[in-house]
Amino acid sequence: MRMLSRRGFSHTKPQPQDVYSLASNKKHATTQAALFSLLSLFSVAAFSTEPAPSSVTDGPYVFLDQGHENTAYWICQSQLKQTQIAANQLARPADCGNLPQPKRHTDAPKVEADTYTHAGKIVALSDVHGQFDVMINLLKAHKIIDANNRWAFGDGHMVMTGDMFDRGHQVNEVLWFLYTLDKEAQTAGGRLHLLMGNHEQMVFRGDLRYINERYKTSAELLNRRYDALYNKDTEIGRWLRSKNTLVKINNLLFMHGGISPEWIERKLNISDANQLFRQHLDDKKEDLKQNDLLNFLFFTNGPTWYRGYFKDALAEPDIDQILNYFKVDHIIVGHTSQDRVLGLYHNKIIAIDSSIKDGKSGELLLIDDDKLTRGLYKGEQVPL
Known part of the structure; x- marks a missing residue:
């Protein structure tokens, strides 16, 4: 699925993985409505009850599954964008606030002494x-x-x-x-x-009762459940699991x-x-x-x-x-x-x-x- 960002360049959105993947074609209107209903029910159980923010800026997210490993994904004013990772440096889009621009380090998944x-x-x-x-x-x-x-x-x-x-x-x-x-x-x-801690374990198992409303928007735009943003096939998720x-x-x-x-x-x-x-x-x-x-x-x-x-x-x-x-x-x-x-x-x-x-x-x-x-x-x- 190709999308056009607010800055005018096209990019490929991650593949749908859950109920956040909604059909956009009019001939799928019935399916879309059903999915919206399911999403609403799921949101009540899975997310905080705070009002949804009017505009969300979040990221970066780095997925290590094939085809995404050299791309950083960002939410900029509630728009999904991406940048290429060069020399392990994550560079955010210009209109993406003060989000972190970390440098990936290759020894991140190393298990340290206890x-x-x-x-x-x-x-x-x-x-x-x-x-x-x-x-x-x-x-x-x-x-x-x-x-x-x-x-x-x-x-x-x-x-x-x-x-x-x-x-x-x-x-x-x-x-x-x-x-x-x-x-x-x-x-x-x-x-x-x-x-x-126990909340790391809860998120990894998909227990999303306590996540902030901000991340509902991020998960929807990235077409992944929130826990999938930190699974073992992500940069942060792999690091945490070590x-x-x-x-x-x-x-x-x-x-x-x-x-x-x-x-x-x-x-x-x-x-x-x-x-x-x-x-x-x-x-x-x-x-x-x-x-x-x-x-x-x-x-x-x-x-x-x-x-x-x-x-x-x-x-x-x-x-x-x-x-x-x-x-x-x-x-x-x-x-x-x-x-x-x-x-x-x-x-x-x-x-x-x-x-x-x-x-x-x-x-x-x-x-x-x-x-x-x-x-x-x-x-x-x-x-x-």
Whole structure:
């Protein structure tokens, strides 16, 4: 299907893959009407109920299936456009706002280690949920990135404990920024640890209940379900699927939700669990539920969903047993929202979901030589 952009050049639209592919010929009017009805019903279940934006600018999207791998797709003022990728540089169309123009890096799908010793300074935050501006302001305030949004943390380690997807309106900006930062950190001798949260898993499985209304328009114009914009045959999707769900750095263990006592009963280790998560991220919920181990890992008591630390479910000796199992002094989690970075059980558990998802402010956790510090939104630092 050929389309003419607002700038006058023609381009090929991606092949239809779902109910967003609507017939345009009048002789298919009946089919079109039926599909519109189906789309309306689907939208109620799959998308947020916010009013549709009058004009959407979004992208880029890079699909790796044959015929699209050298093309970047953009939504510019609710018009689908494309540009060719030359020397791995994604160049946006002139009328496409301030969308990211990242450079693809060939080692993006590389699986990194999940255990690090002798790391220096560390920063951690969580649950950005598409609030790009809040995240950027917070990272700049603490000099994790510079004025141009480039890595400025030297050989430090930055941990994002999941939930980049859903709710907010700048998910794609968040993802491309972290994609670029991942490479910049490694070049500087540091590391970005991007851990998978429950909302990443939900989107990969096609659970679209929490996506922002903006992405309904993007999915329609690209003729793909929203989850297909990030499947394993896309640049961002392939990169995300290489990431860990848990990482151990020095005497610290990071994950999205938490470690329940059931983990210890099952005698699991970090690397095996990370591999299982990578292998099964795209499995259907019903299939995961039928496997005892996967049902544990992916749901209520697993490391991306567990909330027991916040429900008085555990006594301090239970926490000590978990810490001893992993040979760590602290467990750092997101997932359960607070209004600040919060220490529990004498700072043995540290909650870092500071409600960035609300789009107003947030905090991060700074760690240097076992000193634990709250990094406030405007740059102030307070001991935890």
